[in-house]
Amino acid sequence: MVAADPRVRLIDLATARGVSLAQLSALIGRNSTYLQQFVRKGSPRKLEELDRGTLARFLGVAESELGAPEENSSIADGISRSADWIDVPRLALGASAGPGAEAAGEQPIGAFRFSSRWLRGQGFDPAMLTAIAVQGDSMEPTLRDGDEILVDRTPRPLRDGIHVVRLDDVLLVKRLDTGRAGRIALVSDNPAYRAIDVGPGEAQVIGRVVWKSGRL
Numbered sequence: 207m208v209a210a211d212p213r214v215r216l217i218d219l220a221t222a223r224g225v226s227l228a229q230l231s232a233l234i235g236r237n238s239t240y241l242q243q244f245v246r247k248g249s250p251r252k253l254e255e256l257d258r259g260t261l262a263r264f265l266g267v268a269e270s271e272l273g274a275p276e277e278n279s280s281i282a283d284g285i286s287r288s289a290d291w292i293d294v295p296r297l298a299l300g301a302s303a304g305p306g307a308e309a310a311g312e313q314p315i316g317a318f319r320f321s322s323r324w325l326r327g328q329g330f331d332p333a334m335l336t337a338i339a340v341q342g343d344s345m346e347p348t349l350r351d352g353d354e355i356l357v358d359r360t361p362r363p364l365r366d367g368i369h370v371v372r373l374d375d376v377l378l379v380k381r382l383d384t385g386r387a388g389r390i391a392l393v394s395d396n397p398a399y400r401a402i403d404v405g406p407g408e409a410q411v412i413g414r415v416v417w418k419s420g421r422l
Contacts, residue, residue: 212253212273216256219265228287229356233295235316260293260317266333292325293317294356296337318354318419330416334360338370339382340379344394353420359413361376364406368415379415402419 212237220230227245228238234257243249252273253261262269286325288369296316340353348368349355357370368381380392380402390409392402 210271212271213248215267215271216241216261217245219271223265230261230264233264233317243366259291263293263332264295264317290322292320292332292335294320294332294337295337296354318356328416330358331360334358334413336413338377344396344399345379345381346396348395349415349418350420352401353418355379355415356417357413358416362414364411370412370415372410372412373402373404377412378402382411 216230217227222229226243231238231242234240236257244253255274258269258272258274262272262274268274284326294317294402296318316367320332322332325335336357336359337354338357340349340355341351343351345368355370364382366382367385368379370377370379371382372378373392380394381392383393383401385391388405390404390406392404392409394401
């Protein structure tokens with residue numbers, strides 16, 4: 207069986223996902239025309255291994271669909287067997303840890319690379335992970351302005367803990383307190399901020415914060 211042209215396949219996958227080649231170029235840290243040139247002009251002749259792995263992971267396909275040899279390709283999820291790494295997309299939006307900031311478009315602007323063994327050892331499904339930045343100081347000292355957080359979007363019963371929530375088209379990172387029946391408190395770790403009291407249908411829980419990185 208003859209494999210499909212990876213350039214044609216990339217266009218089909220991007221169209222199905224609703225992203226542009228420019229957005230995918232940004233995902234792998236390239237200039238906006240990089241993948242357009244790959245598709246239209248054949249330059250580069252093939253994708254570099256790291257770029258191919260990141261794209262395959264984001265698009266949810268095996269690397270062989272984007273031109274990797276079968277023996278180096280992943281099974282269904284775009285993970286490189288030889289490197290054993292996962293590239294989690296960073297999204298061009300922030301979760302406000304302050305008064306609130308309107309969410310920008312959910313476009314990838316890069317990726318964080320994690321050991322797939324570590325992620326799975328933590329019980330995470332890599333397909334359900336995204337990374338975003340924290341904005342503001344209401345979650346200090348736990349989370350500081352500029353920290354990057356890993357958000358697990360796996361659907362689970364609501365429970366206490368730090369989550370990213372959408373409230374009135376604003377993304378917030380808050381500690382959930384579900385102790386009162388029929389109500390949810392969005393609590394800040396910084397005592398200067400008052401808790402926000404909402405009903406279950408007023409705030410959409412995007413995912414649970416499971417990891418952070420930041421400057422010392």
